[in-house]
Amino acid sequence: MAKLNWLKADLHVHTVLSPCAELEMGPKNVVAAALEQNLDILGITDHNAWANVAAVAELAYTEGIAVIPGIEVQTREEVHILCYFPNLDQLALAGEQIYARLPPIGNKPDIFGDQIIVDAKENIIGYEETMLLNSVDLSLEEVRDLTYNYGGIIIPAHVDRPAFSLIANLGFVPPNLQPAALEISSRLDEITAVKEFPILKEHTLITSSDAHRLDDFNTLRSTFFYVAAPTLAELALACAGRKNRKVVIAPQDTVF
Numbered sequence: 001m002a003k004l005n006w007l008k009a010d011l012h013v014h015t016v017l018s019p020c021a022e023l024e025m026g027p028k029n030v031v032a033a034a035l036e037q038n039l040d041i042l043g044i045t046d047h048n049a050w051a052n053v054a055a056v057a058e059l060a061y062t063e064g065i066a067v068i069p070g071i072e073v074q075t076r077e078e079v080h081i082l083c084y085f086p087n088l089d090q091l092a093l094a095g096e097q098i099y100a101r102l103p104p105i106g107n108k109p110d111i112f113g114d115q116i117i118v119d120a121k122e123n124i125i126g127y128e129e130t131m132l133l134n135s136v137d138l139s140l141e142e143v144r145d146l147t148y149n150y151g152g153i154i155i156p157a158h159v160d161r162p163a164f165s166l167i168a169n170l171g172f173v174p175p176n177l178q179p180a181a182l183e184i185s186s187r188l189d190e191i192t193a194v195k196e197f198p199i200l201k202e203h204t205l206i207t208s209s210d211a212h213r214l215d216d217f218n219t220l221r222s223t224f225f226y227v228a229a230p231t232l233a234e235l236a237l238a239c240a241g242r243k244n245r246k247v248v249i250a251p252q253d254t255v256f
Contacts, residue, residue, distance in 0.1 A: 002228035004244060006256035009223050009235075010034070011043030011068060012082060012157060012183060012208030015052040019113035019133060022213040026122045027056045033217040034065050037252065041230045043208070045070040045082050047132045048102055050095040051117045051125075054088055058120040066230035071095055072157060073143050074135045080157040080164045081140065082183065083147040086232045090150040097146055101136040140166075144177060153180040153236050158210060159200070160184050160193060167197055180239040181206045181247070186219035190249050204239045207249050222252040 013030060014021040034042050042065055044053045050071045057067035069091035070084045083098075085091040106129055107115055115128035138146070147154050156166040156173070159182045166173060166182070173182070181204040184193045194201045206223040209216045226246045227234035238245035 004226050004228055007040035007225050007227060007230055008038055009041035009043070009225055010037070010039050010209050010211070010217070011041070011070070011084070011155070011206065011223065012045050012072070012210045013042055014046055014210075014212050015044060015056060016114070016116040016118060017046040017049050017052045017128060017132075018212065019107060019109075019115050020047070020212055021113070023114075024214050025212065026118055027052070027059045027120055028122055029214055030056055031059045031063055031065065033211070033214050034060065035063055037217050037222075039065060041066050041068060041225070043068045043070045043082070043084060045072040047072050048074060048098060048134070048136060049115070049128060049132050050091050051128065053091060055118055055120045057088065068232055068235065071098065073098055073138070074133070074164065075143050076135055076137060076139050077169055078135050078164055079140060079166050079169050081143050082155040082157050083143065083152055084155070084232055085147070085150055085152040090152065094146055094150040094152065098136055098138065098143070099130075101138050102130055102132070103134050103137070105131045105134060107131040140174065140177060153232065153239070155179055155181050155183050155206065157183050158185050160188055160197060167199070173199060173203065179203070180236055183208055185210070186221045189221065204241070204247060205249060206239075206247060219252050221249050222254070224248050224250055224254065224256065
């Protein structure tokens with residue numbers, strides 16, 4: 001029987017590739033912040049892009065932190081969905097299809113910020129020219145199907161927020177969406193979240209920093225997974241409550 005351990009995770013972190021992220025969000029600082037917060041698992045989820053995931057994963061590996069490859073997709077409904085994949089290859093295959101459905105609108109760095117592609121040493125490899133802060137021409141269900149086709153899972157992001165969230169934009173969770181979990185902001189504990197949004201009681205909940213700057217890592221609460229390994233397959237089992245795996249939201253300094 002596999003030995004299960006509690007692992008602390010932050011599954012919603014941006015890098016300098018996201019135009020709304022600060023320039024301090026390079027791989028070195030992101031990994032340093034994760035170490036400071038005693039994180040075991042990081043989810044790197046830039047807006048509609050994935051080019052910096054490998055750089056963070058390479059550096060995080062040397063520090064004993066696992067990176068779950070991800071991307072934050074803005075759907076046709078203007079809902080933010082966190083899509084996670086079992087490895088970098090699957091992320092790239094799905095990411096290429098997502099990127100292809102972005103409107104061909106150029107970024108305006110002076111307004112929105114630079115979209116910087118870096119390596120693990122923070123050498124600048126290039127700049128993403130297409131504006132990433134747009135909706136892709138894919139529905140929620142199409143993003144779900146694409147993600148599942150590449151072995152991934154989906155988690156609607158910050159569902160308690162008044163913009164770009166499933167509840168704010170649709171008012172409900174589509175019964176056929178089949179998310180692994182729903183993400184709530186760290187400002188809320190689970191009890192308060194369910195009181196404010198009763199529909200949440202039907203779903204597994206996680207919380208994340210949605211870090212766009214280093215100070216964002218200092219959250220009130222964190223997500224802890226009771227799993228055998230820091231892999232997407234194990235996180236999926238925990239979200240489903242299967243094989244004794246589980247997930248809880250607790251104060252970020254909790255020690256199990």
